[in-house]
Amino acid sequence: MSEFSRVYDLSLPETLQGKHEIKANTGECEALAQRFKILSIEKFEAQFLVLNEDNVEGFFIEGNLYAELTQACIVTLEPVHEIVKTSVYFKIRPMPKDGEPEVDDEEDDIEYIKNSRIDVGEVMTQYLSLAINPYPRKEGVLFEQKSDEKSGGLADLVKFQKPLKD
Secondary structure, three states: OOOOOOEEEOOOHHHHOOEEEEEOOHHHHHHHHHHHOOOEEEEEEEEEEEEEOOOOOOEEEEEEEEEEEEEEOOOOOOEEEEEEEEEEEEEEEEOOOOOOOOOOOOOOOEEEEOOOEEEHHHHHHHHHHHHOOOOOOOOOOOOOOOOOOOOOOHHHHHOOOOOOOO
16 A cells, blocks of 8 residues: 555546545655655645546546655765655556557556556656656755776776786
């Protein structure tokens, strides 16, 4: 089960009415931070609409997610606060009867469901994971490489090489 599960039944009329809002509680934020291997998630929420897709058996979800989180700087390991805001759009289709959805690289994001239920919280969690900065760096911190041409990488291994005997 997902750390942030919010299941919606697409067969219910109220699912297709109005804007929906989901928010992670403190425990869910802690579990998501562990899943993403970051220091903390202070806030995670999403607002979205569920709409019928014209001329197709399916739906689409369109909305936005917002998160406040803290990661370790990749250089100093000091905490780095980040605000994530991103829009979300994906299609929902019933799983084909043979159980194998067709994959089309040109197609938008599609979530296949076996029944009329979808865990929107898990999908939003996946979108959040893609939006988090993979290389957080504290402001003003630079990564400095050694300028010595004879150090680092293979050059360091040469130091351990035994001289060849003739």
